[in-house]
Amino acid sequence: MKAVGTAALASAAGGCASFPRASEAFDQIPRLHLTQLPTACNEMGNVTKLVGGPDLYIKRDDVMELAHGGNKTRKLEYALAEALNDGAKSVVTQGGLQSNHVRQTCSGAAKAGIECHVILSNPVPELEEELMGSGNYLMDQLLGAHIYQTDSGRGPVVERVLSDLAAAGKRPYNIPAGASNGIGSLGYMNAARELIDQWDEMSIRPSHIFTASGSCGTQAGLLLGLRYFGNTSTEVVGISVSGPAASLKKRTRDVLDMICDETMIAQDFIGDQEIVVNDEYIGAGYGHPSDAGVAAIRTIAESEGVILDPIYTGKAMAAMLEMLEKQNLRNARDVVFLHTGGAPAIHPYADFLRS
Numbered sequence: 001m002k003a004v005g006t007a008a009l010a011s012a013a014g015g016c017a018s019f020p021r022a023s024e025a026f027d028q029i030p031r032l033h034l035t036q037l038p039t040a041c042n043e044m045g046n047v048t049k050l051v052g053g054p055d056l057y058i059k060r061d062d063v064m065e066l067a068h069g070g071n072k073t074r075k076l077e078y079a080l081a082e083a084l085n086d087g088a089k090s091v092v093t094q095g096g097l098q099s100n101h102v103r104q105t106c107s108g109a110a111k112a113g114i115e116c117h118v119i120l121s122n123p124v125p126e127l128e129e130e131l132m133g134s135g136n137y138l139m140d141q142l143l144g145a146h147i148y149q150t151d152s153g154r155g156p157v158v159e160r161v162l163s164d165l166a167a168a169g170k171r172p173y174n175i176p177a178g179a180s181n182g183i184g185s186l187g188y189m190n191a192a193r194e195l196i197d198q199w200d201e202m203s204i205r206p207s208h209i210f211t212a213s214g215s216c217g218t219q220a221g222l223l224l225g226l227r228y229f230g231n232t233s234t235e236v237v238g239i240s241v242s243g244p245a246a247s248l249k250k251r252t253r254d255v256l257d258m259i260c261d262e263t264m265i266a267q268d269f270i271g272d273q274e275i276v277v278n279d280e281y282i283g284a285g286y287g288h289p290s291d292a293g294v295a296a297i298r299t300i301a302e303s304e305g306v307i308l309d310p311i312y313t314g315k316a317m318a319a320m321l322e323m324l325e326k327q328n329l330r331n332a333r334d335v336v337f338l339h340t341g342g343a344p345a346i347h348p349y350a351d352f353l354r355s
């Protein structure tokens with residue numbers, strides 16, 4: 001690993017170091033400050049009343065500085081720091097036509113002063129016109145990205161773009177989809193540390209935190225960060241937006257292993273039983289809004305004045321509200337929703353949201 005301080009990180013994870021020491025070691029890892037942190041963690045008093053408790057909170061990671069923000073901004077703080085340290089002159093990444101990750105990467109690269117090349121595919125072919133007409137795709141264009149579109153698998157195009165850029169002397173740095181590797185996911189270890197501090201100040205110890213989960217770096221970083229920085233009890237509930245629970249659990253485990261390799265934390269630090277994924281709220285599939293998700297978007301907009309999105313956070317919120325309603329959350333007390341962003345996608349999906 002290129003970051004410094006990993007030996008201290010590893011020994012802190014072994015349980016022989018205090019929070020300040022673990023925290024100090026973590027701060028040695030190179031990070032680019034791309035947004036004002038901490039983000040707010042607010043009460044959702046109106047929704048709490050609506051569902052009849054427990055107390056609900058929302059962590060506002062949708063309010064950040066990289067072109068409307070979202071969870072990828074935290075990951076990019078570490079990924080782009082590594083890119084710059086490697087002397088990269090360009091960055092390459094990939095995602096769907098309405099990828100929030102791609103939009104934030106374009107913004108971060110512009111801010112860092114390097115070229116951004118993005119490989120996009122369409123997860124919902126019947127909506128091509130809408131998906132290319134507004135929202136994240138429009139912002140990628142405004143942010144000056146070099147856009148390559150493919151209908152037949154992004155991998156080979158990524159390889160070709162990387163080798164063309166290298167041949168042109170543009171030293172490309174590759175960020176995987178969602179920045180969900182060992183480096184990017186450090187952003188959510190950092191978020192976990194931030195939450196522990198905020199919860200202490202608020203005198204709460206949440207039983208659960210909910211997040212939408214796709215490429216699983218957010219869930220993996222959050223879970224590892226909570227335990228590493230000393231929170232032993234808050235359950236991280238990942239709501240799948242894209243695939244069966246078993247495959248997301250495996251992906252979360254893989255990302256956990258990558259972060260552990262990166263930081264030299266022992267791989268068995270997090271047990272498999274701690275990886276919780278629910279796949280009952282995907283609806284028709286990735287990129288397709290669901291009725292429950294749209295209903296949750298309306299509920300939160302009308303009661304809290306907060307805008308969720310139809311592909312990730314609306315579905316995760318639908319899951320959280322229904323699980324609370326059905327009381328199938330064990331010992332629920334102070335439940336937090338991680339708002340991971342995504343609202344730019346309401347525009348291409350406007351017809352679903354109006355209906």
Ligand SMILES: Cc1ncc(COP(=O)(O)O)c(C=O)c1O
Nearest residue numbers: 100214215216217218312340342
């Ligand atoms: C708004 C939003 N929420 C949640 C996620 C899922 O995060 P992860 O890919 O780290 O699982 C994404 C990923 O693109 C996203 O854009």
